[in-house]
Amino acid sequence: MDVRLDDKVAIVTGGSRGIGQAIAEEFLRSGATGVVVTSRRPENAEVAAAAIGEATGRPEAIEAVVARADSRDDADRTVAFAVERFGSCDILVNNAGTNPSAGMLADVDQAAVEKTWQVNQMGPLLWSQAAWHGWMGANGGTIINTASLGGLRPGAVLGAYNVSKAALIFMTRQMALEMAPGVRVNAVAPAVVKTKLSAMLWTGNEAGAAAMHPLNRLGEVEDVANAVTFLASDKASWITGVTLPIDGGVDGTGASGTLA
Template structure:
């Protein structure tokens, strides 16, 4: 019988960059990569929050962690971010495009051009530009893994989130296209989270959430740390034959009918 060993630090010597990394699912993934041996670049618009988390991660794990500020909706900011990360760490092995926004609106006719553009800028344009800057550098070095955080809204769109669902659908198309362009050196996949109990969920009606979650096969809302398994798998060597995949992590929501 073959013997198998579990590597406690499978990402030792690797560098991971997580956008939208100071809170919610991004925060959980930043912690997970560091605890698995990676050095971590944590990115959001709020530099103080990124720096604070980086200090916590360094103190707890001993890994090198640095916070960066970047507006993901600004085209030119993405190359500047990549340059800063490479200057600090010397390499980049894992990119997680987690930054995203899903603003609420009263009705579809009341969606403003500004809101619409902002949703696509942050959820699509920034991710596209950052991938287009980073993927060639990864391919020219030791390869790498890119993980785009999409949403189950692309499969179960609601009228209250149409611009967001459309933007995430575009991100999924880019996931498949980048996987073709930069394979085999760079693998590109997407995670489609369902409802998770993050700070964003605090604004949801608890009764409505409880009623909807009770009908899921999982029977509940997701815990933030439950995104970690998918992220570590897609970033790691066990997923060496996995690219261009759209992976739901949604408590079984896609298994249900409308």
């Protein structure tokens, strides 16, 4: 199967590193006309755009925009920029995410919870609204949300984060119903993928963390990017409202003891 994104333009929030950067690169390798990545910081945005352009050999097809994941104004501005610069906005990946708190919900700090829910849950709503009103409602498209295995099952470590991702998974289903048939909305639910965000879960004990996944390794950013590219492509044109675990077999096998 040849998964292609020819003639499609994408926005990837939180594309300055980690999973988002890998998604942007795979989209360009799959022929996307253009990709716009977002970051909060101008220096991160510039470095990421240069790195993605070099890695894919397509510097003319990547743009980086400074934007907050939880700002409707920034989302509207970014969608308008994608349409003006590349001609459309066919794919939105709500990937930016944060995890400033750990521990039991009974003890978690209110400000940390509010930030987590604002970025992980409100952000995808605001950016999806912007994409719908700025392009997709009239022209069609597809939205992919980066959720988490922790949104599918409770875990011991990241309570507030897991609740935000569970809400995102339900929002995926709700939006899929509301936006059909013109716009498909799906999510991915990774377990532990080796990035800055997850470093506290595996640094110093990678073998132990890997052993909690039946396939006995941690995820690489490409594992997620490949699945997102498929869901974004026309090869997935009869798939909407689903959340795909990308988790080394944890959810499917019912394995216990995951850190996610």
